Amino acid sequence: FLSLSLQAKMSRPVQARRLEGTDKNIWVEFVKLAATYSKVNLGQGFPDFPPPDFLKESFVRALSGENYMLHQYTRAFGHPPLVKILAQFFGKLLGRDLDPMTNVMVTVGAYQALFCCFQALVDEGDEVIIIEPFFDCYEPMVKMAGGTPVFVPLRLKAPKDGKLMSSADWQLDPAELASKFSERTKAIVLNSPNNPLGKVFSREELELIADLCVKHDVLCISDEVYEWLVYDGKEHIRIASLRGMWDHTVTIGSAGKTFSATGWKVGWTVGPNRLLQHLRTVHQNSVYHCATIAQEAVAQGFQRELELYGKPDSYFVQLPKELQQKRDWLVQSLDAVGMKPIIPEGTYFLVADISKFKSDVPDVPDSDEPYDSRFAKWMVKNKGLAAIPLSAFYSGAHKNNYNHFIRFCFAKEEATLKAANDILQKWKREKTSP
Numbered sequence: 001f002l003s004l005s006l007q008a009k010m011s012r013p014v015q016a017r018r019l020e021g022t023d024k025n026i027w028v029e030f031v032k033l034a035a036t037y038s039k040v041n042l043g044q045g046f047p048d049f050p051p052p053d054f055l056k057e058s059f060v061r062a063l064s065g066e067n068y069m070l071h072q073y074t075r076a077f078g079h080p081p082l083v084k085i086l087a088q089f090f091g092k093l094l095g096r097d098l099d100p101m102t103n104v105m106v107t108v109g110a111y112q113a114l115f116c117c118f119q120a121l122v123d124e125g126d127e128v129i130i131i132e133p134f135f136d137c138y139e140p141m142v143k144m145a146g147g148t149p150v151f152v153p154l155r156l157k158a159p160k161d162g163k164l165m166s167s168a169d170w171q172l173d174p175a176e177l178a179s180k181f182s183e184r185t186k187a188i189v190l191n192s193p194n195n196p197l198g199k200v201f202s203r204e205e206l207e208l209i210a211d212l213c214v215k216h217d218v219l220c221i222s223d224e225v226y227e228w229l230v231y232d233g234k235e236h237i238r239i240a241s242l243r244g245m246w247d248h249t250v251t252i253g254s255a256g257k258t259f260s261a262t263g264w265k266v267g268w269t270v271g272p273n274r275l276l277q278h279l280r281t282v283h284q285n286s287v288y289h290c291a292t293i294a295q296e297a298v299a300q301g302f303q304r305e306l307e308l309y310g311k312p313d314s315y316f317v318q319l320p321k322e323l324q325q326k327r328d329w330l331v332q333s334l335d336a337v338g339m340k341p342i343i344p345e346g347t348y349f350l351v352a353d354i355s356k357f358k359s360d361v362p363d364v365p366d367s368d369e370p371y372d373s374r375f376a377k378w379m380v381k382n383k384g385l386a387a388i389p390l391s392a393f394y395s396g397a398h399k400n401n402y403n404h405f406i407r408f409c410f411a412k413e414e415a416t417l418k419a420a421n422d423i424l425q426k427w428k429r430e431k432t433s434p
């Protein structure tokens with residue numbers, strides 16, 4: 001009798017159905033590989049240089065200052081000084097008055113902001129449009145909420161003869177995008193500047209998306225974590241600022257990306273109360289609250305940036321200037337060895353074409369694993385250089401659409417980029433010599 005009931009218990013599945021098909025995670029896999037094998041890690045997206053001094057100093061002041069209440073709980077939906085300054089800052093950017101208590105919510109990084117959006121706004125059977133290639137967590141998060149992801153690709157237009165490709169060469173087909181909207185569509189996820197390509201969506205492209213959202217009463221989850229990282233004088237346009245879009249949009253940001261402090265895990269959402277009130281429900285019933293001291297320090301960082309807005313001393317002006325130089329460096333060093341870079345207009349990522357290096361890592365016919373993934377693994381194990389395969393940013397069915405690109409992160413010290421260059425140069429010499 002006892003063993004029967006034990007057997008019944010053993011055969012009952014322990015895993016909740018909502019986790020089905022979401023157990024693999026590219027970051028878990030590639031972070032481990034990089035930790036084991038890499039000499040130079042241009043894989044996961046984080047700077048290897050420190051955050052700005054003013055931010056570190058704010059953190060230290062918050063930690064050891066007189067206000068010991070900063071070691072205790074604060075308001076669930078965001079530490080008051082932080083939501084106040086975010087409302088002021090984004091109010092200015094969006095050209096509208098924002099209420100810190102209802103139009104802003106602080107989250108544990110942009111990751112939790114995304115999670116709150118999908119849990120709060122997507123129901124069983126809802127469709128969510130995702131533009132490929134995409135930051136990988138959108139797909140499992142939609143699925144966990146019971147929704148169905150519907151993918152629409154950025155299509156690569158051939159660049160002009162002899163010119164390097166640009167992330168702007170990847171474009172939406174307007175008719176194809178429109179065909180994905182239906183009565184079942186609840187939301188579209190937009191990520192501009194886009195990880196992994198570095199594409200900065202143009203006003204025309206954003207208006208196309210906005211018009212479809214308004215026409216079909218579809219929500220827009222706008223992941224803008226790289227909002228300050230745009231190059232060559234390009235402009236980052238917030239889709240929430242386009243006509244009719246405020247009421248349809250949740251805008252997501254990240255102090256990790258904004259202030260080069262990814263480990264602090266401070267993120268936020270900005271949007272109309274009609275949407276944010278439901279995000280607050282998810283937040284209060286799950287995470288409830290984010291680290292007070294990190295929120296306090298980020299609030300002070302934004303205070304400084306508000307005062308210096310648009311001025312040369314602003315970190316939001318300086319960081320992209322420095323990163324553009326790093327981008328140009330990596331573009332040059334990849335181009336010199338024949339690993340053709342796609343010049344990114346934004347973000348701190350760069351996708352490169354590995355076609356000329358394929359002879360070093362022969363294809364395995366009928367392998368389940370996309371070629372670029374095997375290439376990236378081979379590269380970190382044999383050359384000590386870590387990067388992320390582009391297929392990681394495609395849905396299961398489309399992982400083989402492009403199999404000859406890998407993504408590098410260039411938010412790295414000069415010495416790191418130089419070490420990457422040395423590896424690539426040596427590799428090229430070994431390839432060409434008999």
Ligand code: PMP
Pocket residue numbers: 045108109110111112135191195223225253254255256257262265266267
């Ligand atoms: N969205 C995008 C597009 C990202 O690239 C990342 C981080 N790589 C996130 C969200 C998550 O940001 P956070 O570290 O603030 O959780």
